[in-house]
Amino acid sequence: MSGQTPLPAKVPPASAGPSAAIADMPLEVIGQPGVPFVEIETLRAREFIPAAKEALTSLLKEQANGKLIRPVFNWAGRNSLFPLHWGLACCAIEFAAAFGARWDAERFGVVPRSSPRQCDLLIVNGTVTWKVAHKLIALYEQMPEPKWAIAMGNCATGGGPFRTAYSVVPGVDKLIPVDVYIAGCPPRPENLLDGILRLEQLIKERGA
Amino acid sequence: MKTNELAARLTSKFGEGILGVDEFPGLLGRVRFDAAIASKLFHTFRDDLGFAHLTMVGAIDWIDHREVFYTLWSDADRVYVMLSANLPSDAPTIASAVPVWPSANAHEREAWDLVGIRFEGHPDLRRIFMPEGYAYHPLLRSFKIHEPEDLEVKVRSE
Ligand code: SF4
Numbered sequence: 001m002s003g004q005t006p007l008p009a010k011v012p013p014a015s016a017g018p019s020a021a022i023a024d025m026p027l028e029v030i031g032q033p034g035v036p037f038v039e040i041e042t043l044r045a046r047e048f049i050p051a052a053k054e055a056l057t058s059l060l061k062e063q064a065n066g067k068l069i070r071p072v073f074n075w076a077g078r079n080s081l082f083p084l085h086w087g088l089a090c091c092a093i094e095f096a097a098a099f100g101a102r103w104d105a106e107r108f109g110v111v112p113r114s115s116p117r118q119c120d121l122l123i124v125n126g127t128v129t130w131k132v133a134h135k136l137i138a139l140y141e142q143m144p145e146p147k148w149a150i151a152m153g154n155c156a157t158g159g160g161p162f163r164t165a166y167s168v169v170p171g172v173d174k175l176i177p178v179d180v181y182i183a184g185c186p187p188r189p190e191n192l193l194d195g196i197l198r199l200e201q202l203i204k205e206r207g208a
Numbered sequence: 209m210k211t212n213e214l215a216a217r218l219t220s221k222f223g224e225g226i227l228g229v230d231e232f233p234g235l236l237g238r239v240r241f242d243a244a245i246a247s248k249l250f251h252t253f254r255d256d257l258g259f260a261h262l263t264m265v266g267a268i269d270w271i272d273h274r275e276v277f278y279t280l281w282s283d284a285d286r287v288y289v290m291l292s293a294n295l296p297s298d299a300p301t302i303a304s305a306v307p308v309w310p311s312a313n314a315h316e317r318e319a320w321d322l323v324g325i326r327f328e329g330h331p332d333l334r335r336i337f338m339p340e341g342y343a344y345h346p347l348l349r350s351f352k353i354h355e356p357e358d359l360e361v362k363v364r365s366e
Pocket residue numbers: 089090091092125126127152153154155156160161184185186187
């Protein structure tokens with residue numbers, strides 16, 4: 001979409017309002033979560049920086065009027081998903097490969113973080129045993145809202161080859177809500193990237 | 209030392225407590241003993257016979273009884289020996305080997321967790337593989353594999 005309308009035209013006009021006591025004002029949410037604020041991802045890099053600058057400037061103006069532009073946060077959130085760096089079993093090797101030089105998931109803004117408090121995406125990459133189940137829940141509960149979860153591989157999806165074992169949780173959706181399931185034993189890094197992009201699509205459609 | 213020498217030494221010391229010493233390929237022998245003399249037997253093997261290292265503790269459910277076995281290694285003789293005791297299924301209790309060989313700690317926790325053997329005198333007999341509060345000993349033959357759909361999810365017990 002190169003014949004894009006200029007950005008400021010899509011930004012709702014900033015109404016003149018009181019600028020004092022901003023901190024105490026409740027934030028009014030405007031816009032529909034599913035409506036993309038602007039198709040920034042389709043811009044070229046050369047156009048991106050001025051466009052983003054204008055968008056953020058007008059966003060800050062809106063904020064000063066006590067309004068929160070939801071689609072902007074939806075756009076920003078879905079393009080910078082931070083998964084938790086938590087390797088469980090063999091699928092974690094493919095998870096690691098996806099963030100290496102060859103597949104380079106960081107080009108989609110996906111950066112693994114070491115603390116659940118900095119994350120909004122939990123990728124369950126491996127076999128979850130009953131012993132570790134409550135720790136998985138604790139990690140999920142420590143992540144700030146909004147948050148999503150991906151079950152990566154057959155083990156996380158449904159127990160995989162260990163489905164009837166006494167020690168393995170037959171599907172991680174018995175423990176936490178899961179948004180995207182990725183099949184494979186293990187799934188290739190491309191499958192993981194596809195799952196992440198599908199999750200981005202889901203966030204775009206469903207809203208954060 | 210040969211298997212029959214070992215048998216003679218042990219029988220002269222413990223008498224009825226030793227149920228038999230068998231030849232066993234790759235080992236000095238397999239000593240079947242009465243669980244009542246376990247603690248004294250462990251001390252004898254470590255202090256008098258020089259088996260300073262406990263390699264493993266295992267347990268088997270034979271349906272009518274359960275068996276616990278210990279594999280020991282002697283650095284001086286460069287030889288393994290196996291000790292084995294039968295326990296009744298309704299009260300599978302034996303003295304812990306931890307006071308003699310501290311390496312028995314994790315092995316005995318495993319045998320308790322999976323086969324349900326009670327080790328008296330163990331400093332910390334908790335489950336090791338299954339979560340605390342799990343109701344079964346899953347390597348018992350009476351254990352039924354759950355159908356995953358029937359599983360009752362009880363993980364928030366902690
Ligand atoms: S799905 Fe396969 S590769 Fe992934 S954790 Fe399970 S057994 Fe390992």
